[in-house]
Every structure is written in C-alpha cells, then in structure tokens.
Amino acid sequence: MSLLAVRDLAVARGGLRLVEALDFALAPGQALVLRGPNGLGKTTLLRTLAGLQRPVAGEVICDPDTLAYAGHADGLKPALSVAENLGFWSAVFGGAPVGPALAAMNLTELAARPAHMLSAGQKRRLGLARLAVTGRAVWLLDEPTVSLDAASVGLFAAMLRGHLGQGGAAVIATHIDLGLPEARLLDLTPYRAMPGRQADRPAGFNEAFA
Amino acid sequence: MKALLWRDLRLAVRAGGGFGLALAFFLILCTLVPFGVGPEGGTLARIAPGILWVGALLSCLLSLDRIFALDHEDGSLDLLATAPLPLEGVVAIKALAHWLVTGLPLVIFAPVLGLLLHLPGPAYPWLVLSLALGTPALSVLGAFGAAVTVGLRRGGLLLSLLVLPLYVPTLIFGAEAVRRGAIGADPGTPLLFLAAITLAVLALMPFASAAALRVNLR
Numbered sequence: 001m002s003l004l005a006v007r008d009l010a011v012a013r014g015g016l017r018l019v020e021a022l023d024f025a026l027a028p029g030q031a032l033v034l035r036g037p038n039g040l041g042k043t044t045l046l047r048t049l050a051g052l053q054r055p056v057a058g059e060v061i062c063d064p065d066t067l068a069y070a071g072h073a074d075g076l077k078p079a080l081s082v083a084e085n086l087g088f089w090s091a092v093f094g095g096a097p098v099g100p101a102l103a104a105m106n107l108t109e110l111a112a113r114p115a116h117m118l119s120a121g122q123k124r125r126l127g128l129a130r131l132a133v134t135g136r137a138v139w140l141l142d143e144p145t146v147s148l149d150a151a152s153v154g155l156f157a158a159m160l161r162g163h164l165g166q167g168g169a170a171v172i173a174t175h176i177d178l179g180l181p182e183a184r185l186l187d188l189t190p191y192r193a194m195p196g197r198q199a200d201r202p203a204g205f206n207e208a209f210a
Numbered sequence: 211m212k213a214l215l216w217r218d219l220r221l222a223v224r225a226g227g228g229f230g231l232a233l234a235f236f237l238i239l240c241t242l243v244p245f246g247v248g249p250e251g252g253t254l255a256r257i258a259p260g261i262l263w264v265g266a267l268l269s270c271l272l273s274l275d276r277i278f279a280l281d282h283e284d285g286s287l288d289l290l291a292t293a294p295l296p297l298e299g300v301v302a303i304k305a306l307a308h309w310l311v312t313g314l315p316l317v318i319f320a321p322v323l324g325l326l327l328h329l330p331g332p333a334y335p336w337l338v339l340s341l342a343l344g345t346p347a348l349s350v351l352g353a354f355g356a357a358v359t360v361g362l363r364r365g366g367l368l369l370s371l372l373v374l375p376l377y378v379p380t381l382i383f384g385a386e387a388v389r390r391g392a393i394g395a396d397p398g399t400p401l402l403f404l405a406a407i408t409l410a411v412l413a414l415m416p417f418a419s420a421a422a423l424r425v426n427l428r
Contacts, residue, residue, distance in 0.1 A: 050292050051292060052288060052291060052427050053428040064292075065294060067292060068292070069292045070289075071285055071288055072285070073283075073284055073285025073286075074285060075288070075289040076286075077286070078284075079224040080220065084217075087213075088213055089293075091212075092293045092294070092295060093293060094294070130289075
C-alpha cells in the first residue's frame with residue numbers, strides 16, 4: 001500500500017519537457033530525496049505531484065487530500081504574527097494545535113512577533129512548521145533547508161523523522177545532506193527529457209504556440 | 211473558510227492593508243466634481259446619480275489587484291490551492307472580504323457624499339439600496355479580473371481595462387435606479403435588473419475565477 005505512486009510520469013514547464021519516464025512509489029515511513037542540477041525540473045516535478053500543474057504524460061496515483069506542499073515561498077503574511085500565520089493554516093487544514101509545531105521548529109519565543117520582523121531563516125522555520133499543522137501524510141518539500149543554519153536543519157530533520165515515524169512520507173528536493181540515512185536518493189539526471197523524443201510526444205497544447 | 215475571511219479582514223485593517231483607501235478616493239472624487247462642473251445645484255443634482263455610481267466603480271477598482279496578487283507573491287495562493295478548501299470557495303470568500311472592506315463602506319458613506327453633490331432628497335434610500343445591490347457584483351467581477359491577471363507584473367492597468375467593461379451593466383442600472391428615485395419615478399425595474407445581474411455574477415463568477423487561477427498557477 002503506497003501513499004504516493006508515480007507511473008511513467010513526464011513533466012513540462014512552459015511547454016518544455018523536463019523529466020520523463022519517471023516511476024516510483026512511496027510507502028508510509030519512506031522519504032525520497034530528489035537530486036539533480038539546477039533547472040532539471042525538481043520544482044516542476046514537485047508542483048506536478050502537488051496537483052498545481054498537470055503531468056504531460058503518465059499519472060500520479062495518490063489521494064490529493066494527503067499532500068502538503070511547501071515551495072520556495074513560505075506563504076507568510078508580514079502583517080500577521082508568527083502564531084497568527086500558523087493559526088490560519090492550522091484552521092484551514094482542520095485545526096491542529098499550533099503549540100507543538102512552534103516548539104518543534106523552536107519558534108515558541110517568537111510567537112507574538114510580526115512575520116515581517118523575522119529573519120530569512122526564521123521565516124523558513126515558520127514555513128516548515130506549517131507542515132506539522134496540516135496533518136497531511138505526504139510532504140512535498142522544495143529545498144526546505146534554504147537559509148537554515150545547521151541547528152535548524154537538525155530541528156527540521158528531527159521533525160521530518162518524527163513525521164516518517166508516524167507513517168508519513170516525504171519527497172524532498174535538496175542539495176544538502178539532511179542526515180536521513182534511511183531516505184532513498186533519486187538522481188533525476190538520467191530521466192532528463194531527450195529533445196529527440198519530443199516530436200512523437202508533444203508536451204502539450206502550448207507547444208503549438210512555442 | 212471562516213479562517214480565510216478573518217485573515218483577509220485582519221490583513222486589510224493592519225498597516226498597509228489599504229482599508230479606507232477606496233473610501234478616501236470616493237470622497238476626493240465627489241469633492242472634486244463640484245469644483246470641475248461648478249457649484250450650481252441644478253446641474254449637480256442632475257449628474258449626481260451618475261457621478262456617485264462612477265465614483266463607487268472607480269474606488270472599487272483601486273484595490274482589486276490586491277485580491278490575489280499579494281497571495282501570489284508570498285506563495286499563499288499555491289498553498290491555498292493545495293489546501294482542503296475548494297478554490298471556488300477561496301475566490302468567493304476573498305471577493306466577500308473585498309466587498310466588506312471596500313463596497314460596504316461605500317454603501318454606508320454614499321449618502322453623505324450625495325449631500326455634497328446636491329442629490330435630491332427622495333433619491334437617498336434608492337442610492338443606498340442600489341449600491342448595496344450592485345457593489346457585490348463589482349467585487350465578484352473584480353475578483354475574476356484579478357484571477358485572470360494574477361502573476362502579471364504591473365497587472366493593475368490590464369485589470370482595469372478588463373474589468374471596467376464588465377461593470378457597464380451594473381453602472382447603467384444602478385445609476386438609472388438613483389436617477390428615477392431623484393425625479394420621483396418608480397425605480398423598481400432597474401433595481402430588479404441590478405439584483406439579477408448581481409445574483410447571476412455571484413453564481414457564475416467564482417467558477418470562472420477558480421478556473422482562471424488554476425491556469426495561472428501552472
């Protein structure tokens with residue numbers, strides 16, 4: 001029984017095929033780390049998994065209500081406080097308590113501070129704490145450790161391990177070592193779309209206008 | 211849903227949220243008109259219904275691009291699209307928040323500005339009623355325009371060009387209702403048309419806006 005499975009998936013950005021022929025499945029407790037050079041399509045793949053864009057070919061097999069996506073932007077409102085920001089997402093996702101999530105990312109002391117007063121790393125920690133209040137099983141993380149210091153990466157790895165321990169799963173695009181020896185590595189480079197193959201499988205309607 | 215409404219209202223009243231901006235613009239506009247056309251009460255009274263409605267339209271336009279642009283910039287829109295809320299509901303709630311922040315204050319303060327423009331006495335209840343019926347349509351149509359132009363740099367001007375033509379029916383029937391009220395005729399027909407437009411727009415536009423958002427988020 002897998003939480004998320006991908007079959008012969010191809011993704012495209014702006015009509016250009018990036019990654020194709022991708023097959024994998026994630027069972028509860030598993031994490032998949034995506035590797036590959038910049039511009040290969042890691043973000044596009046994660047957005048496709050999250051349902052924000054459609055795959056060009058193949059399918060993503062999962063229940064969309066089990067996915068939590070965390071992209072480059074944290075989705076924070078500068079005028080709201082840390083607790084208000086997190087409380088909003090908690091209310092949207094079904095009302096999980098914000099206290100443990102704040103504690104997990106060491107934000108409890110900053111709870112009353114407006115988000116515009118946070119440093120880049122603190123914002124990121126707040127963005128990651130949001131994952132804990134979604135109560136969703138599959139986390140799709142796009143470079144989660146950007147602007148985090150070593151201690152915060154450790155906090156995040158601990159939170160992630162706790163999530164996996166509770167039967168969750170995660171797909172993580174990252175360039176650094178998270179200290180998760182149990183995570184599977186998937187290098188996307190061999191899946192890079194071949195330009196020659198584009199002709200027989202058009203990337204989509206937009207290609208007509210490219 | 212309720213959390214989203216509260217968040218939007220809270221953001222609107224906090225620093226930089228733009229609450230009251232539309233109202234201030236409406237006030238300035240209605241103050242400028244007598245300077246432009248001269249202070250004769252007769253002329254002003256005749257054009258007051260149109261000026262008040264055009265003013266309401268333009269003030270509404272002022273804050274439209276904020277409906278989705280800010281959420282798109284900080285990534286909240288991506289997160290909302292993957293949240294358990296239906297995107298149609300998100301659009302409807304954000305349009306409602308826009309109306310509460312922009313349209314409702316206009317409805318409440320329009321009679322005061324009517325005084326500035328020598329609006330005839332019998333027209334006041336119809337002014338308030340027509341604005342109350344018509345301004346929700348302005349917010350919902352505006353949310354549609356904002357959804358179409360989200361993600362565009364400097365999309366505000368394009369948004370105005372897209373949305374203003376859609377406002378024409380509301381403007382015609384809204385101003386006509388007030389004009390009829392001012393001369394003592396029966397404003398029932400234009401008010402019914404106004405209400406019908408608002409209802410149709412309320413029913414259809416959230417779906418169109420959500421579809422436009424999905425395309426823009428790709």
